[in-house]
Amino acid sequence: MNARHRLPAAEPLIRLRGVAKSFGSGKHPGVAAVRDVSLDIGAGEIFGIAGRSGAGKSTLLRLFNLLERPDAGTVTVDGRELTALDKRALRAARQNIGMIFQGFNLLQNATVADNVAFPLKIHGDRSRDAIAQRVADCLALVHLEDKAQAWPAQLSGGQRQRVAIARALASGPAVLLCDEPTSALDAETTRSILATLAGINARLDVTIVIVSHELDVLAALCHRVAVMEAGEVAEVVRPGTPHAVTALGRELLPLFGKAPPEVRHA
Numbered sequence: 001m002n003a004r005h006r007l008p009a010a011e012p013l014i015r016l017r018g019v020a021k022s023f024g025s026g027k028h029p030g031v032a033a034v035r036d037v038s039l040d041i042g043a044g045e046i047f048g049i050a051g052r053s054g055a056g057k058s059t060l061l062r063l064f065n066l067l068e069r070p071d072a073g074t075v076t077v078d079g080r081e082l083t084a085l086d087k088r089a090l091r092a093a094r095q096n097i098g099m100i101f102q103g104f105n106l107l108q109n110a111t112v113a114d115n116v117a118f119p120l121k122i123h124g125d126r127s128r129d130a131i132a133q134r135v136a137d138c139l140a141l142v143h144l145e146d147k148a149q150a151w152p153a154q155l156s157g158g159q160r161q162r163v164a165i166a167r168a169l170a171s172g173p174a175v176l177l178c179d180e181p182t183s184a185l186d187a188e189t190t191r192s193i194l195a196t197l198a199g200i201n202a203r204l205d206v207t208i209v210i211v212s213h214e215l216d217v218l219a220a221l222c223h224r225v226a227v228m229e230a231g232e233v234a235e236v237v238r239p240g241t242p243h244a245v246t247a248l249g250r251e252l253l254p255l256f257g258k259a260p261p262e263v264r265h266a
């Protein structure tokens with residue numbers, strides 16, 4: 001049973017409280033990449049993170065699944081406080097949180113099908129037939145049924161990102177984290193990847209958190225967008241927000257509602 005369904009409706013799916021992360025050591029105070037961030041993200045939401053270069057966007061995203069461990073604060077996803085789990089329990093909890101990256105991060109010496117199967121084989125709790133069926137289902141979801149036996153090098157950038165999405169969804173996560181998922185892609189491919197993500201959110205009810213420096217991408221896809229400045233969430237804007245406080249927020253507001261029809265939410 002998926003833990004998601006046990007959550008009371010009013011509970012946010014993702015809850016960050018007082019989360020902070022600095023880089024540096026001992027004598028060197030280092031960089032405070034994320035400072036005292038608290039956020040609630042609802043089940044089924046598409047939540048964006050905007051900010052200038054170095055504002056802390058990627059670090060914040062990596063705190064959602066503890067790829068970066070916070071120096072302070074708590075991270076709770078789908079009713080489980082990740083910051084309180086031991087290594088083994090965290091590994092299991094991460095099956096509920098998929099992630100995709102700008103550079104796709106595929107295994108080059110494995111076929112498309114084996115890339116998607118990889119996270120399922122690591123956990124070893126499914127039969128070969130069940131894995132094969134799940135791989136086929138996930139490739140169908142991203143319209144790559146015919147590429148199962150291809151190698152990543154034989155695919156376009158957009159197709160590689162689709163394989164990464166299929167792999168991230170293989171374990172049936174409640175959350176998909178996206179770190180600059182379209183930054184390596186041209187405009188048309190970007191639109192099709194955004195439409196795929198919007199479809200996954202709508203059909204599978206997967207909650208999506210997306211970091212991008214492309215404001216039009218965030219405005220096309222997101223229900224709400226946090227604007228980060230110097231490691232802090234300076235404001236959270238959504239369509240209909242009357243006045244934005246930050247310069248980026250003011251750039252973002254007029255872009256809401258200009259999404260191409262295939263991406264736009266009903």
Ligand SMILES: Nc1ncnc2c1ncn2[C@@H]1O[C@H](COP(=O)(O)OP(=O)(O)OP(=O)(O)O)[C@@H](O)[C@H]1O
Pocket residue numbers: 023024031032033051052053054055056057058059060213
């Ligand atoms: N592993 C690390 N070691 C040291 N400093 C780091 C590390 N990761 C990030 N930083 C620093 O933390 C700050 C925030 O970085 P982060 O990558 O989160 O910002 P960002 O908003 O995603 O930037 P960009 O849009 O350029 O990717 C920056 O000053 C960066 O140099």
